Amino acid sequence: MKASAMPVVAVLRHRSVVFLLVVAVAWGGWELFLVTTATVRIDPALQTALRERAPLAVAITLGFAPENFHIRLFQSYGIVSGVRGNTVLVNRVSPDDLRRISRYYWVKRISPQSESVQ
Amino acid sequence: MMHGWRGDLLAVGRGAAPFALILIAWALVTRANVLPAMFLPPPADVARTGWDMLKDGSLWTNIGASVGRVLVSLVISVPLAVGLGIFVGLRRRLSPVFEPIAGFFNSLSGIAWLPLAVTWFGLGWVSVIFIMFNTIFFLVFYNTLVGVRSVPRIFEHAVRTLGGSRRHIIFQVLIPGAMPNIVTGIRMSIGFGWRALIAAEMIATSTGLGFLIYNASNFHQTDTILVGIVTIGILWLLTDRLVLQPIERWTVERWGLVSSSR
Amino acid sequence: MERHWEIVSTWVLILAATIAAWSLGAATLPVPDYFLPPPSAVLSAFVELIAKGMLPIFVAESLRRIVLAALLGLFVGVPIGLLLGVSRVTADFAYPVLNFFQSVSGIAWLPLMLIWFGFGERTILVAVNYTVLFPVIFNALLGIRSVPQIYVNALRTLGASRWRIVRDVLLPGALPNIAMGVRLGLAYGWRALIAAEMLVGANGLGFMIFNAQTFHLTARIMLGMGIIGALWVVLDYFLLRPLEEATIARWGMVQR
Numbered sequence: 001m002k003a004s005a006m007p008v009v010a011v012l013r014h015r016s017v018v019f020l021l022v023v024a025v026a027w028g029g030w031e032l033f034l035v036t037t038a039t040v041r042i043d044p045a046l047q048t049a050l051r052e053r054a055p056l057a058v059a060i061t062l063g064f065a066p067e068n069f070h071i072r073l074f075q076s077y078g079i080v081s082g083v084r085g086n087t088v089l090v091n092r093v094s095p096d097d098l099r100r101i102s103r104y105y106w107v108k109r110i111s112p113q114s115e116s117v118q
Numbered sequence: 119m120m121h122g123w124r125g126d127l128l129a130v131g132r133g134a135a136p137f138a139l140i141l142i143a144w145a146l147v148t149r150a151n152v153l154p155a156m157f158l159p160p161p162a163d164v165a166r167t168g169w170d171m172l173k174d175g176s177l178w179t180n181i182g183a184s185v186g187r188v189l190v191s192l193v194i195s196v197p198l199a200v201g202l203g204i205f206v207g208l209r210r211r212l213s214p215v216f217e218p219i220a221g222f223f224n225s226l227s228g229i230a231w232l233p234l235a236v237t238w239f240g241l242g243w244v245s246v247i248f249i250m251f252n253t254i255f256f257l258v259f260y261n262t263l264v265g266v267r268s269v270p271r272i273f274e275h276a277v278r279t280l281g282g283s284r285r286h287i288i289f290q291v292l293i294p295g296a297m298p299n300i301v302t303g304i305r306m307s308i309g310f311g312w313r314a315l316i317a318a319e320m321i322a323t324s325t326g327l328g329f330l331i332y333n334a335s336n337f338h339q340t341d342t343i344l345v346g347i348v349t350i351g352i353l354w355l356l357t358d359r360l361v362l363q364p365i366e367r368w369t370v371e372r373w374g375l376v377s378s379s380r
Numbered sequence: 381m382e383r384h385w386e387i388v389s390t391w392v393l394i395l396a397a398t399i400a401a402w403s404l405g406a407a408t409l410p411v412p413d414y415f416l417p418p419p420s421a422v423l424s425a426f427v428e429l430i431a432k433g434m435l436p437i438f439v440a441e442s443l444r445r446i447v448l449a450a451l452l453g454l455f456v457g458v459p460i461g462l463l464l465g466v467s468r469v470t471a472d473f474a475y476p477v478l479n480f481f482q483s484v485s486g487i488a489w490l491p492l493m494l495i496w497f498g499f500g501e502r503t504i505l506v507a508v509n510y511t512v513l514f515p516v517i518f519n520a521l522l523g524i525r526s527v528p529q530i531y532v533n534a535l536r537t538l539g540a541s542r543w544r545i546v547r548d549v550l551l552p553g554a555l556p557n558i559a560m561g562v563r564l565g566l567a568y569g570w571r572a573l574i575a576a577e578m579l580v581g582a583n584g585l586g587f588m589i590f591n592a593q594t595f596h597l598t599a600r601i602m603l604g605m606g607i608i609g610a611l612w613v614v615l616d617y618f619l620l621r622p623l624e625e626a627t628i629a630r631w632g633m634v635q636r
């Protein structure tokens with residue numbers, strides 16, 4: 001019985017384990033990429049405000065016209081006050097949530113609301 | 119081991135005992151007023167509602183709609199799926215290609231067809247039948263295909279050496295050899311189909327048991343919901359006892375083979 | 381080698397024919413545009429939804445829920461099933477109950493869950509976990525019950541303790557059924573998940589295709605369907621089926 005167990009385990013080693021490994025590595029690599037590129041998206045004007053605790057009012061610019069999906073997503077982070085073209089205005093976003101938003105690869109830029117946006 | 123009617127009675131009693139226990143626990147919990155009545159009505163209320171629904175026919179209409187859809191779908195899908203499965207399974211060039219295709223559509227759960235069905239056919243029983251068809255067809259087709267392909271070539275060769283024609287091979291070797299898989303496929307398709315039906319009825323129609331319980335939740339009629347749930351359970355148990363188990367017994371007796379499910 | 385070439389050419393032929401017929405039908409059929417988007421529309425929907433970050437989030441949400449259900453099924457369902465199955469009394473008692481509740485799929489409980497928990501995450505999770513749990517418990521119980529008594533007796537005559545019997549005979553003997561139960565439970569559970577996401581309407585792949593229908597974004601519907609099917613194929617082919625086959629190969633016994 002032991003002899004027949006080895007090829008079975010070998011098959012398992014080939015398909016399932018390799019699959020899980022590939023998934024883990026790909027996922028980990030992607031998360032790493034997101035984290036490293038996150039800071040680039042945040043406007044330098046916001047960097048100081050990030051260190052505070054106070055909720056911020058931000059303008060999140062996307063590379064496309066936001067859909068209902070994105071509005072609802074931002075609603076979970078703060079209060080959406082308007083949409084101007086590709087930009088969503090969100091109020092009362094905590095600094096932690098801001099960092100989370102910056103990790104989305106489809107977010108182009110996060111800037112303070114006082115700036116004029118297109 | 120008691121035989122005769124006393125043994126049967128004991129068996130029924132043993133089967134019913136756990137449910138009796140659940141009923142008692144249910145009654146006690148509602149008696150203790152732990153939850154508001156809207157969340158869990160006492161069994162007596164549910165029984166009364168169920169009885170009313172039986173009397174005024176509303177339960178029968180919905181049962182008829184659901185069971186009817188299952189039957190219609192089976193009648194349409196199974197012969198087509200078995201026929202096509204055998205046809206494709208016999209062709210050595212087509213079967214290796216169609217097997218993964220069928221496998222893919224098999225994995226596409228019935229309910230995932232719902233938005234497309236509603237786009238094409240709108241709300242109503244046509245969409246529901248379409249969903250059921252897809253659920254049943256691909257499952258039975260896939261299992262038939264696999265069954266035909268898995269018949270050991272040696273049987274075929276045996277018939278050939280005895281001078282058998284292609285017809286002999288098909289009808290006396292391949293089809294009986296594929297039967298366990300076919301029957302397994304049909305059994306599984308009833309299980310998946312029934313589940314897809316309930317979900318589809320919640321969204322796409324205004325009759326049937328799925329609709330009954332979903333609609334009742336909009337009006338917070340919890341007793342109706344529970345009547346519906348019990349009905350669904352009983353219908354399935356009846357299907358299992360009266361249809362599926364005899365089928366299984368028949369195939370095991372006839373061909374002595376039991377294949378694993380897919 | 382010839383067979384291989386035959387199969388590849390058949391594949392290419394069928395794929396090309398399907399895409400051609402589909403595109404032709406999309407272009408010429410006298411139906412509204414949203415009825416049958418061409419394959420190119422589905423492809424561009426795929427690119428669009430990834431660029432907008434929607435598809436990964438939908439997929440992640442659905443996967444998260446099914447993984448949670450799988451974990452619960454494995455770590456709660458299997459032990460419960462084994463415990464119920466070890467003693468003949470509890471097994472006979474639990475069998476009809478498990479059979480009944482397994483057949484009433486989680487989706488049938490959804491309306492009740494909507495009353496209890498409203499239109500939220502908890503409703504979806506309860507429905508999906510329920511759907512996964514019962515086949516797992518049921519099959520674990522069947523697995524233990526199906527180990528032939530003679531093996532148990534053989535070990536007993538050799539003086540094995542109850543624990544040794546469980547560990548060396550009952551557990552391995554039950555493994556094929558457990559693997560089958562997990563596979564079946566997840567198959568039901570994945571389907572129940574899509575249905576629940578449609579009904580509760582918050583997020584996830586079920587919501588994606590259901591919502592797309594409201595706006596006649598049929599290309600998104602087809603894309604979603606393809607992804608739902610593909611995800612299950614991947615899960616089943618890489619994880620569930622090898623597991624089931626491995627347990628059967630190692631410990632499988634034909635029992636009925």
